Structure formats: C-alpha cells, structure tokens
Amino acid sequence: ELKVEQNPLFLSMQEGKNYTIYCNYSTTSDRLYWYRQDPGKSLESLFVLLSNGAVKQEGRLMASLDTKARLSTLHITAAVHDLSATYFCAVDFTSGTYKYIFGTGTRLKVLA
Amino acid sequence: DGGITQSPKYLFRKEGQNVTLSCEQNLNHDAMYWYRQDPGQGLRLIYYSQIVNDFQKGDIAEGYSVSREKKESFPLTVTSAQKNPTAFYLCASSIDSGTWNTEAFFGQGTRLTVV
Numbered sequence: 001e002l003k004v005e006q007n008p009l010f011l012s013m014q015e016g017k018n019y020t021i022y023c024n025y026s027t028t029s030d031r032l033y034w035y036r037q038d039p040g041k042s043l044e045s046l047f048v049l050l051s052n053g054a055v056k057q058e059g060r061l062m063a064s065l066d067t068k069a070r071l072s073t074l075h076i077t078a079a080v081h082d083l084s085a086t087y088f089c090a091v092d093f094t095s096g097t098y099k100y101i102f103g104t105g106t107r108l109k110v111l112a
Numbered sequence: 113d114g115g116i117t118q119s120p121k122y123l124f125r126k127e128g129q130n131v132t133l134s135c136e137q138n139l140n141h142d143a144m145y146w147y148r149q150d151p152g153q154g155l156r157l158i159y160y161s162q163i164v165n166d167f168q169k170g171d172i173a174e175g176y177s178v179s180r181e182k183k184e185s186f187p188l189t190v191t192s193a194q195k196n197p198t199a200f201y202l203c204a205s206s207i208d209s210g211t212w213n214t215e216a217f218f219g220q221g222t223r224l225t226v227v
Binding site: 022033035041050090092099100101 | 145155156157169170215218219
C-alpha cells in the first residue's frame with residue numbers, strides 16, 4: 001500500500017525556535033514535494049526534491065530528501081508567525097504512472 | 113498568465129442532485145488530478161488522468177465521475193451516489209512533457225456543501 005506519513009500532526013512553537021517536520025513514505029520514490037496551505041486556501045508549492053541527497057532552502061525553511069531511508073525533512077529555523085500554516089509532503093509514486101500521494105499534513109502554529 | 117482555474121468557488125447541492133466542478137489549465141500539462149479535502153484532513157485522490165481520453169480511479173472514486181476530452185479540461189461530477197460530498201475539492205495538473213517538470217500546481221479549490 002502506498003502510504004505517506006508525517007509527524008508531528010500538530011506543532012505549536014515559539015517564535016525564534018527551530019523545529020523539524022518529518023515525512024516518511026512506504027515505497028521507493030525519488031520525487032518528493034512540499035506544499036503549504038493557509039486556512040481555507042489552496043496549496044502553494046514550496047520545494048521540489050528530485051534525487052537522493054537533494055537539499056533546497058528558501059528563507060527560514062529547508063527541505064531534504066533521503067531516498068534510501070524513504071524520508072524527507074522540512075526544517076524551520078528561527079520561526080516567525082507568518083510561517084503558521086499546514087505543511088504537506090507529497091510523493092510521486094511513478095511506477096509507470098504519475099500519481100501523487102499526500103501526507104497527513106502538519107499544522108504549524110507559531111506563537112508570538 | 114498560466115495557471116489552473118476552478119469554478120465555481122462555492123457550490124451548493126441539494127440531496128440527490130448531480131453537480132459538476134470545472135477545472136481548466138493553460139499550462140500545457142499532460143496530467144490532471146482531483147483531490148478531496150475534509151476539514152482538518154489531508155488530501156485524498158479521487159481521479160487522475162495522464163493523457164486525453166484516459167483516466168484512472170484514485171483511492172476514493174466511488175460516487176464521482178470524470179472526463180478528459182481535452183488536454184486543458186478535467187471536469188469532476190459529484191453524483192447522487194456520493195453520500196457525503198460536503199468537502200473542499202482541489203484540482204491539480206503536472207507533467208510538462210517538454211521539460212519533464214513533474215511539479216504539481218493547484219487550482220484555488222471549490223467548496224461544495226450539501227443543503
């Protein structure tokens with residue numbers, strides 16, 4: 001079964017702190033994506049990770065991919081209130097078809 | 113500007129009615145997808161299509177139907193057989209066969225409510 005799991009599901013953190021969100025997936029894939037969703041809104045693409053060892057950074061967010069461990073991380077550095085949102089990872093289980101399976105999401109709340 | 117357009121933004125359905133949600137893209141993407149999102153939940157795949165005139169069921173296809181007659185369009189019909197259709201529906205597209213960019217882009221969503 002194709003499964004993508006994120007943890008934690010909920011994260012409340014103080015401004016200025018660091019934290020990591022984890023995304024594990026069940027079957028071989030070398031394409032992983034991170035998205036952000038604000039309440040009531042659609043999904044906004046954050047990072048595209050296309051190979052083992054890929055690392056991408058944008059502002060206070062950094063994403064990495066370890067395809068051997070089937071693990072991606074989204075690291076938050078010195079959190080600010082504007083980062084409050086729900087973060088999803090999605091895995092592209094190709095196997096001849098393009099089929100994106102999303103993780104459960106991590107709801108992040110940054111407290112001032 | 114290139115993008116994905118979903119309409120309507122809000123939709124109300126009476127019990128027993130079929131309704132159709134529109135999704136159009138001008139990104140020249142080959143693949144298109146429909147997801148359902150319930151409050152506080154993740155995204156679940158309803159249907160996806162990789163090429164025109166072909167589509168596959170996702171994890172929760174029962175009570176839904178789609179068509180892909182044109183590359184740009186992938187409408188979703190929520191039928192009366194879908195017993196709990198109230199949700200936020202998201203359309204996405206991906207795969208630019210010219211660049212093989214596989215990143216998925218999303219429309220703004222349709223919020224469907226049964227009244």
